[in-house]
Amino acid sequence: MSRPAIALQVYVLDTPDPSGLASFYAVLLGWDIDDAATDDDWVQLRAPAGGGLAFQLAPEFTPSTWPDDRVGLQAHLDLEVDDLDAAEEWVLRHGATRVVGPNPSPTFRTYRDPSGHLFCLVRSA
CATH class of the missing domain: 3.10.180.10 (2,3-Dihydroxybiphenyl 1,2-Dioxygenase, domain 1)
Known part of the structure; x- marks a missing residue:
């Protein structure tokens, strides 16, 4: 069997504030918010070359305490x-x-x- 077409669409970050975090990364990266892919609990940024970042509402999100917990960065x-x-x-x-x-x-x-x-x-x- 040959590999089916699989591509990364977006990398998603959980956050209690999708709009605020999307705005933070939009400023840092110079990317635009994709209004067509955005609603109350999901905000998406599009990279100029395709793909991007998305921010998903997660009211109970708890960030890693690295380096205090010594578990590691996990994902970043x-x-x-x-x-x-x-x-x-x-x-x-x-x-x-x-x-x-x-x-x-x-x-x-x-x-x-x-x-x-x-x-x-x-x-x-």
Whole structure:
């Protein structure tokens, strides 16, 4: 049997505030909210090249407490940047908070978005 056509449509993040979190990532990434794929408990962003991120209402969402729980990041977004310092200033200005992990690196930094999801800024090679 050959592989059926399977493609990633969107990566979904649970949040108590889908509209607010979508706005946060829209500003960070410069993507537009897809009004045709949005309702009261679901907001979707479209990447210019296709795919994107979606934000699903989850009133009981509890973010990971990494690095305190030592379980690990589990799942997170890596966002590629040319300038770590400039990108850090941008994400902090728009509501992110810096997370100092157990393994500091000169090539990436870890943050929480306004709902508490972890993401990293990764310096491009």
